[in-house]
Amino acid sequence: MKGSLGFIGLFLSFLSDAVHGDSAFMTFACGDTLHNCMYICEVCHNLYGGPTMDCLSALVSHVCLSNFENAMASLNSTDWCIWDNVKSSYSNLSNCTENISDCLRIPWPNPLVERTFVEIHSRFFKDCPSEELTDPPPAIIFALVITPICLIPVMVSLVVFKTKNGDGSS
Numbered sequence: 001m002k003g004s005l006g007f008i009g010l011f012l013s014f015l016s017d018a019v020h021g022d023s024a025f026m027t028f029a030c031g032d033t034l035h036n037c038m039y040i041c042e043v044c045h046n047l048y049g050g051p052t053m054d055c056l057s058a059l060v061s062h063v064c065l066s067n068f069e070n071a072m073a074s075l076n077s078t079d080w081c082i083w084d085n086v087k088s089s090y091s092n093l094s095n096c097t098e099n100i101s102d103c104l105r106i107p108w109p110n111p112l113v114e115r116t117f118v119e120i121h122s123r124f125f126k127d128c129p130s131e132e133l134t135d136p137p138p139a140i141i142f143a144l145v146i147t148p149i150c151l152i153p154v155m156v157s158l159v160v161f162k163t164k165n166g167d168g169s170s
């Protein structure tokens with residue numbers, strides 16, 4: 001916790017450095033389509049020496065994930081499985097990881113972002129019912145399996161009965 005506060009402090013101090021100009025020393029290409037790319041690239045330049053995956057990982061967890069976690073914390077956990085409640089935070093999270101990756105010129109999606117989403121799912125949506133993905137209840141599977149098996153003796157006796165009848169009439 002202390003470490004993460006320290007990181008946020010550093011991050012904020014670099015943000016304010018960046019606000020006061022002084023990005024001339026940047027040594028790598030920085031995405032320029034988003035106005036705050038400059039800050040993001042400076043953080044990576046100053047803390048990691050370049051646009052590394054470690055820097056992306058730190059930024060994603062401190063900027064994007066913390067936002068998402070706060071949004072989830074403000075919801076009753078019984079509401080996490082209702083898509084309408086979470087979709088804006090969820091797409092914001094995705095958008096945020098895309099923005100930062102773009103700034104650092106790291107292709108998106110990338111393994112780090114994928115891991116982040118897998119982790120999100122196992123933390124928040126693990127217990128959500130998802131009808132398309134889960135198996136039907138065991139009772140239904142049992143019925144589906146047992147019905148044809150029970151029909152076999154019925155078929156056999158029908159055939160035997162018909163054959164006997166045929167024999168009798170001929």
Ligand SMILES: *[C@@H]1O[C@H](CO)[C@@H](O)[C@H](O)[C@H]1NC(C)=O
Pocket residue numbers: 076077078
């Ligand atoms: C969360 O939802 C449940 C059921 O809807 C309710 O009983 C509970 O009081 C809620 N908790 C909060 C903190 O709103």
Ligand SMILES: *[C@@H]1O[C@H](CO)[C@@H](O)[C@H](O)[C@H]1NC(C)=O
Pocket residue numbers: 063064067071088089092096
């Ligand atoms: C989306 O994320 C940004 C920061 O990345 C944050 O400032 C904003 O409040 C978030 N919006 C929503 C709807 O979560």
Ligand SMILES: *[C@@H]1O[C@H](CO)[C@@H](O)[C@H](O)[C@H]1NC(C)=O
Pocket residue numbers: 033034035092093095096099
């Ligand atoms: C991503 O960048 C766009 C364009 O600058 C901005 O509108 C949007 O709010 C950013 N998204 C987040 C989550 O910060």
Ligand SMILES: *[C@@H]1O[C@H](CO)[C@@H](O)[C@H](O)[C@H]1NC(C)=O
Pocket residue numbers: 095098099102
């Ligand atoms: C993020 O969302 C904003 C609008 O909310 C959009 O303008 C921007 O292009 C998105 N960024 C990316 C990288 O998709």
